[in-house]
Amino acid sequence: MLHHNLVHIRDMLIAEWLILVLVGAGFLVFILALKTLAGDRFRIHRTVGRPTLVARELINSSRSLIIYNGMQILMRVFILSFGFVLTFDKEPPLWQVAISFPLIILLHDAYFYWTHRIFHSRFVFRLVHSEHHKAVQPTVFTAYRFSIIEAAVQGMYPIFYAALLPCSFSTLIFFYVVMIAHDVMIHSGVDIVPRFLVIGPFGWVCGTLHHDMHHRLGRSNYGLYFRFWDRLMRTEHPQFERLFDHVHSPANRGDVYRLIARRRDELAPAAAAVGGPAA
Numbered sequence: 001m002l003h004h005n006l007v008h009i010r011d012m013l014i015a016e017w018l019i020l021v022l023v024g025a026g027f028l029v030f031i032l033a034l035k036t037l038a039g040d041r042f043r044i045h046r047t048v049g050r051p052t053l054v055a056r057e058l059i060n061s062s063r064s065l066i067i068y069n070g071m072q073i074l075m076r077v078f079i080l081s082f083g084f085v086l087t088f089d090k091e092p093p094l095w096q097v098a099i100s101f102p103l104i105i106l107l108h109d110a111y112f113y114w115t116h117r118i119f120h121s122r123f124v125f126r127l128v129h130s131e132h133h134k135a136v137q138p139t140v141f142t143a144y145r146f147s148i149i150e151a152a153v154q155g156m157y158p159i160f161y162a163a164l165l166p167c168s169f170s171t172l173i174f175f176y177v178v179m180i181a182h183d184v185m186i187h188s189g190v191d192i193v194p195r196f197l198v199i200g201p202f203g204w205v206c207g208t209l210h211h212d213m214h215h216r217l218g219r220s221n222y223g224l225y226f227r228f229w230d231r232l233m234r235t236e237h238p239q240f241e242r243l244f245d246h247v248h249s250p251a252n253r254g255d256v257y258r259l260i261a262r263r264r265d266e267l268a269p270a271a272a273a274v275g276g277p278a279a
Helices: 004-037 049-082 094-119 123-131 149-166 169-186 208-218 228-233 240-245 256-260
Strands: none
Touching: 004 049, 004 169, 049 149, 094 123, 094 149, 094 169, 094 228, 123 149, 149 169, 169 208, 208 240, 240 256
């Protein structure tokens, strides 16, 4: 049984790394093509990152994926010691498989928001989360630029979910593809999410700018996929919607943060913006 789990983790690690590299490279090509087609419209930053920085962040993210999956090995060994088996050899009932696809994303959104808030507390930030915030202007491969502790914490989620809630192998594949593709997009510096999905009656999706503002400003916009928790807990930046409209307008020149640079300390790197979560 242990061998079965080790093989499964090995295969998932290879799959996750290939998805990260292929999606990241594809998004880089898309960004360069978009520059030709639409100029600076949709751009949060004028550049997409120096080649040496992109390569360095790919190496860092690859390391984090190894830690991420290493934590899953430890958790599987732990639950095996209590006689709980995760093999995914038998599919759960069809209705459980159907609800598992949205459920694993919705719960991951909540898991990420609250662990992220904790990571921004005064005594945890420098130890756990500061590595990720060294990227004030993220690139497509910043997504998994984690410290060892943060990679381990985020790596726990799929096992928590699989052990406690309806799950199949297809659920996990779906989760990893969505998570990696989404994380690459929100660190790309280009926001292409349609307005109706971000703002308005159905406007619950974060999009790229939402997370990019978190990297730049540090103390707001903690959500991952959806704006729900930030809006509920009043941690969303008050100017997010105005800046989103600017990024999507023909007037955008890749200079969105100039609109809110009223105080010098407002645009300080997030690594210096430690002191607990704030709106």
